[in-house]
Amino acid sequence: MIRTIYKGRQIKVLAVRGRPNHRKLVINGYTIQHGWQGDDTQALDWFRLVIDRIDELVPGTEPTIRAGYMDAHWYEPGTIDVNPKGHATAPGSVCLCILCVIDDPAGSKARYAPLAPDACRDCHQLRDGHQYNASLFNPHHYIDPTPAQKAARQAHLDRFAQLDEDDEPTCDARYHKDHPNYLARPQCLLLADHRDAAPGYENRHVAAGGFMWPREVAQ
Template identity: 50%
Template sequence: MIRTTYRGRTIKVLAARGKPGHVRTFINGQIISHAWQGSEQQALDWFRQIIDKIDTSGGPGNSAQTLTGAYTSPRWYEPGTFDVNPNGHATQPGGICLCNECCAVDKSWFPPLKPDACRYCHEGPDNHNPRPLSYAGPHRYTEPTDTQRVGRQAVWDEFNEPEYDEAV
């Protein structure tokens, strides 16, 4: 069994029961494969390669546009460094996801998050009412990380900036 952290992601690889030459793979506690064909070291090298590609292609929200595969899931990113949109896709704090599914949706469905919104969902501290079936699951209000707060504030300021007419 291999258990390690790479670029903020927790990786676990262990032998698959009853399947010689296969391993079970997990990232940030979420299972990726019950029977990935290869050795534990090959699986770890594959995770590192995918994480490097995700990070160099722009991270949450941006990598969906440049990488093929399902890398919109929050499990692929370092906890506390992203937000989750209503489709359940990871985005830069305060940003949007550039995958085909999210780009086809009316952008008014993705308003910018307030800087003090919960770390896991879009609710604020005063009106936090977790829904048991939400993508974040039932939880209590949790302060956003500094990374989330700074990113959200930048998007919030840009969104609320008054537009000036140059012709006047």
């Protein structure tokens, strides 16, 4: 049995009764495997490999979270926001997975707005009326958000307040060929100058669902 903390995540590797070559894997209180095959050391190495991979993909930004690790238990508490769907997002941002994006004639848009500055550290609820069991896998009382979370959430509100949507042109670039996961060619959701792109991704178009392609490929 192993109980440790790695890069802010609480990790447990537990024995499985009657199955000596299997392990139960728990991260931040969430069980992700009931019968992982291997010993304690191999299981811990696997956790480290996955966490390192997550953190090296531009930590804390939407591309990291869209890479297949949307669940909040993969992240250090207080470093991400959690929307009503239970998906992790960068603080002050939105999830762009296909479950959290609405497609309509007016254009694709996020289903859930960024959290309020004073929302709970570990979910989307406010202090007033916070429900302990609202999260099935992570029941908790209200926890004050970290300064980084509050700053990022407020920064989004400040930036949004400065935008005039009637006059603000959007990129609207379309991918140069059909994509098997889209009914029509993917269309960029960013502003025309891409200033709302995640840091380091200003030169890439972003469509609903998180698909990205270089700006110079657009037609």
